[in-house]
Amino acid sequence: xxxxxxxxxxxxxxxxxxxxxxxxxxxxxxxxxxxxxxxxxxxxxxxxxxxxxxxxxxxxxxxxxxxxxxxxxxxxxxxxxxxxxxxxxxxxxxxxxxxxxxxxxxxxxxxxxxxxxxxxxxxxxxxxxxxxxxxxxxxxxxxxxxxxxxxxxxxxxxxxxxxxxxxxxxxxxxxxxxxxxxxxxxxxxxxxxxxxxxxxxxxxxxxxxxxxxxxxxxxxxxxxxxxxxxxxxxxxxxxxxxxxxxxxxxxxxxxxxxxxxxxxxxxxxxxxxxxxxxxxxxxxxxxxxxxxxxxxxxxxxxxxxxxxxxxxxxxxxxxxxxxxxxxxxxxxxxxxxxxxxxxxxxxxxxxxxxxxxxxxxxxxxxxxxxxxxxxxxxxxxxx
Amino acid sequence: xxxxxxxxxxxxxxxxxxxxxxxxxxxxxxxxxxxxxxxxxxxxxxxxxxxxxxxxxxxxxxxxxxxxxxxxxxxxxxxxxxxxxxxxxxxxxxxxxxxxxxxxxxxxxxxxxxxxxxxxxxxxxxxxxxxxxxxxxxxxxxxxxxxxxxxxxxxxxxxxxxxxxxxxxxxxxxxxxxxxxxxxxxxxxxxxxxxxxxxxxxxxxxxxxxxxxxxxxxxxxxxxxxxxxxxxxxxxxxxxxxxxxxxxxxxxxxxxxxxxxxxxxxxxxxxxxxxxxxxxxxxxxxxxxxxxxxxxxxxxxxxxxxxxxxxxxxxxxxxxxxxxxxxxxxxxxxxxxxxxxxxxxxxxxxxxxxxxxxxxxxxxxxxxxxxxxxxxxxxxxxxxxxxxxxxxxxxxxxxxxxxxxxxxxxxxxxxxxxxxxxxxxxxxxxxxxxxxxxxxxxxxxxxxxxxxxxxxxxxxxxxxxxxxxxxxxxxxxxxxxxxxxxxxxxxxxxxxxxx
Numbered sequence: 023x024x025x026x027x028x029x030x031x032x033x034x035x036x037x038x039x040x041x042x043x044x045x046x047x048x049x050x051x052x053x054x055x056x057x058x059x060x061x062x063x064x065x066x067x068x069x070x071x072x073x074x075x076x077x078x079x080x081x082x083x084x085x086x087x088x089x090x091x092x093x094x095x096x097x098x099x100x101x102x103x104x105x106x107x108x109x110x111x112x113x114x115x116x117x118x119x120x121x122x123x124x125x126x127x128x129x130x131x132x133x134x135x136x137x138x139x140x141x142x143x144x145x146x147x148x149x150x151x152x153x154x155x156x157x158x159x160x161x162x163x164x165x166x167x168x169x170x171x172x173x174x175x176x177x178x179x180x181x182x183x184x185x186x187x188x189x190x191x192x193x194x195x196x197x198x199x200x201x202x203x204x205x206x207x208x209x210x211x212x213x214x215x216x217x218x219x220x221x222x223x224x225x226x227x228x229x230x231x232x233x234x235x236x237x238x239x240x241x242x243x244x245x246x247x248x249x250x251x252x253x254x255x256x257x258x259x260x261x262x263x264x265x266x267x268x269x270x271x272x273x274x275x276x277x278x279x280x281x282x283x284x285x286x287x288x289x290x291x292x293x294x295x296x297x298x299x300x301x302x303x304x305x306x307x308x309x310x311x312x313x314x315x316x317x318x319x320x321x322x323x324x325x326x327x328x329x330x331x332x333x334x335x336x337x338x339x340x341x342x343x344x345x346x347x348x349x350x351x352x353x354x355x356x357x358x359x360x361x362x363x364x365x366x367x368x369x370x371x372x373x374x375x376x377x378x379x380x381x382x383x384x385x386x387x388x389x390x391x392x393x394x395x396x397x398x399x400x401x402x403x404x405x
Numbered sequence: 406x407x408x409x410x411x412x413x414x415x416x417x418x419x420x421x422x423x424x425x426x427x428x429x430x431x432x433x434x435x436x437x438x439x440x441x442x443x444x445x446x447x448x449x450x451x452x453x454x455x456x457x458x459x460x461x462x463x464x465x466x467x468x469x470x471x472x473x474x475x476x477x478x479x480x481x482x483x484x485x486x487x488x489x490x491x492x493x494x495x496x497x498x499x500x501x502x503x504x505x506x507x508x509x510x511x512x513x514x515x516x517x518x519x520x521x522x523x524x525x526x527x528x529x530x531x532x533x534x535x536x537x538x539x540x541x542x543x544x545x546x547x548x549x550x551x552x553x554x555x556x557x558x559x560x561x562x563x564x565x566x567x568x569x570x571x572x573x574x575x576x577x578x579x580x581x582x583x584x585x586x587x588x589x590x591x592x593x594x595x596x597x598x599x600x601x602x603x604x605x606x607x608x609x610x611x612x613x614x615x616x617x618x619x620x621x622x623x624x625x626x627x628x629x630x631x632x633x634x635x636x637x638x639x640x641x642x643x644x645x646x647x648x649x650x651x652x653x654x655x656x657x658x659x660x661x662x663x664x665x666x667x668x669x670x671x672x673x674x675x676x677x678x679x680x681x682x683x684x685x686x687x688x689x690x691x692x693x694x695x696x697x698x699x700x701x702x703x704x705x706x707x708x709x710x711x712x713x714x715x716x717x718x719x720x721x722x723x724x725x726x727x728x729x730x731x732x733x734x735x736x737x738x739x740x741x742x743x744x745x746x747x748x749x750x751x752x753x754x755x756x757x758x759x760x761x762x763x764x765x766x767x768x769x770x771x772x773x774x775x776x777x778x779x780x781x782x783x784x785x786x787x788x789x790x791x792x793x794x795x796x797x798x799x800x801x802x803x804x805x806x807x808x809x810x811x812x813x814x815x816x817x818x819x820x821x822x823x824x825x826x827x828x829x830x831x832x833x834x835x836x837x838x839x840x841x842x843x844x845x846x847x848x849x850x851x852x853x854x855x856x857x858x859x860x861x862x863x864x865x866x867x868x869x870x871x872x873x874x875x876x877x878x879x880x881x882x883x884x885x886x887x888x889x890x891x892x893x894x895x896x897x898x899x900x901x902x903x904x
Binding site: 363 | 471478482487489493495499502508514515529535578579736770860866884888901
């Protein structure tokens with residue numbers, strides 16, 4: 023395989039990981055929603071909370087869609103193996119996002135059939151199910167899934183399906199591994215922290231905001247426990263390594279730890295990310311006037327998740343390992359698109375900074391004035 | 406462990422995809438159509454400074470917002486279903502098919518998501534011009550997104566710009582421009598997007614007519630109707646023109662679809678076009694399909710049996726022969742993989758040659774029964790007539806509205822108000838009928854001639870797909886009822902009073 027092709031595979035893994043990292047940050051919308059009834063004691067308070075995340079949900083949604091599209095285009099074998107195999111896991115995630123998509127716009131409108139409460143509960147359901155299941159799905163990148171890939175099946179006219187799930191649970195089996203659930207909960211509590219920090223940044227209210235700050239402590243403890251447990255265990259467990267000459271997949275002790283040592287940039291990124299997450303969090307807890315915590319914890323989240331996703335894909339690692347048949351595991355090289363397609367899309371990706379620029383510009387234009395109860399009364403499009 | 410694909414599972418997967426696509430298509434056309442109309446209205450506001458246009462634009466933006474979210478939600482499901490239910494498809498052509506989806510996300514969805522937020526929440530936060538730009542950029546984002554998804558769909562109808570790689574067992578892209586600017590895609594884009602403008606126009610006229618029936622909001626209703634009718638007439642004419650060109654393309658690249666649309670079993674030269682029953686226009690079908698009054702149009706039986714002369718001078722192969730060649734290609738692929746394992750260079754070359762020779766018929770190798778290649782004729786025949794008939798009606802409809810507007814009688818002709826109101830569902834029916842023609846006519850292919858559904862599907866339990874089908878059915882139906890309820894309330898309330 024020529025070096026340009028290898029570079030393009032790595033480049034696209036970087037972009038997909040970056041989208042994944044932004045997606046985890048943007049789950050602040052879900053995390054915030056999961057706290058809707060816990061933080062919002064009155065209708066007015068809940069309205070402020072809903073309108074705060076309600077001006078951003080489309081970014082989370084779009085990032086999820088683009089993450090899917092980019093993964094499809096650059097690593098189509100992952101798309102067919104994971105989505106077609108772990109059917110129920112992804113379907114449940116999708117159901118919850120469908121409910122979320124309409125709930126903002128519909129909840130306060132007359133004639134909405136189900137009533138305000140129901141739509142707010144939809145937001146809470148998506149706020150819990152979305153992060154937990156997405157976290158569990160990402161954990162399978164480290165812990166493996168139960169599938170078999172055989173491209174020769176295409177020559178079987180009766181059963182030509184290449185990727186087969188090796189059990190009848192179709193993705194629900196991810197929950198039989200406690201470590202998948204642990205990362206799911208880590209992501210869930212992280213999303214709640216981010217949601218809270220975003221409220222603190224975006225809303226001005228004398229009763230609500232102190233409650234948000236207290237909630238930070240409540241969520242920080244389980245987050246740290248789950249996250250550290252997952253990271254420490256991952257560093258010590260056997261990882262799925264690819265032999266660069268034979269492309270055979272073998273179990274290697276301390277593989278992910280070795281990856282961080284072999285790629286010190288990732289280690290540094292990871293550490294900077296964790297420090298930024300903690301800094302934003304602790305300062306927001308200690309200093310009752312500090313509102314910028316979301317930017318530290320948010321960018322720390324992006325950097326940490328990016329480092330972890332790069333760690334599971336780079337340095338001859340199988341990023342979507344199979345526990346049913348080790349050699350079916352997906353690597354960047356055996357699951358990616360052709361060199362031509364990766365290169366063509368790489369040209370398109372040059373536009374990404376431009377897209378980021380207008381997102382930042384529009385985001386700032388909308389968030390210039392914080393949300394207050396009075397402001398919402400004047401906004402004709404408020405939910 | 407696994408033996409053969411359960412055919413009822415394929416049907417449930419099809420049903421689930423069709424369900425999602427049809428629901429998606431209840432919301433998307435209004436998004437695309439309203440975007441243009443409210444863009445024109447807000448532009449008038451910014452140019453003239455007249456608050457009337459601001460109030461008018463705001464009202465339609467409100468309806469746009471109610472409609473928008475369900476379109477987004479159903480779109481997400483469609484994208485992921487390629488993976489969940491059509492996993493073999495995702496691998497076999499993902500190298501080509503994934504790219505438009507990724508580009509759609511990067512270029513179009515973010516534009517839409519970013520500026521839709523400014524459009525909804527930015528009235529008091531950003532300047533007039535920035536707001537106007539946001540309204541147009543929301544529509545532009547939606548339209549660019551339509552471009553890429555229609556490129557992807559056109560590629561399923563007319564696969565171009567790729568070659569098969571036996572090493573990776575998939576098709577790989579070799580010409581991006583051929584995919585992105587395929588003539589079928591260009592025509593499909595114009596036909597589809599402009600038909601959405603038409604639907605948006607009918608919606609605006611119908612809702613405005615309701616105010617006139619109720620003798621409310623006269624100025625608002627008449628102003629909205631005029632703009633919508635101009636947009637609608639332009640769109641309807643382009644839709645008709647591109648429809649004609651699309652039909653010509655279908656005749657070239659999907660003759661079976663055309664034969665089924667016309668319920669033409671035994672074709673011939675100088676074929677008449679059937680309107681309905683025995684009403685026929687002499688030689689018209691030949692002209693539409695070949696641009697020659699005496700051109701030859703093959704019927705369903707002709708396509709199955711082959712033997713007629715193709716436009717390039719060669720003889721059409723019987724389907725049985727295509728199936729044999731497809732099986733040859735698949736067998737050669739198996740030989741290729743075995744030779745590769747054993748390191749037999751010469752045998753690999755020989756197999757590859759057989760694959761290349763028979764690749765145009767690859768998909769036929771998975772076909773068990775030639776008759777399964779005939780799509781549902783009754784459905785296509787009528788869906789096509791409903792679409793074209795309603796398209797013609799709408800051209801007349803917009804002309805009448807514009808004529809009466811010119812005579813300043815728009816607010817007085819009560820019967821027309823009722824006609825306009827009841828035309829709203831007709832526009833949706835026409836739009837759905839169009840997709841039925843396009844997609845049912847492609848059956849049993851996922852990708853024309855390359856991959857039939859039974860080789861495209863994921864291997865799931867029938868019960869799983871049934872369950873998700875019904876969950877989606879209930880979820881989408883409840884959301885649709887809620888959406889209509891909210892829409893009706895918002896319309897009854899009417900545009901905000903200007904402050």
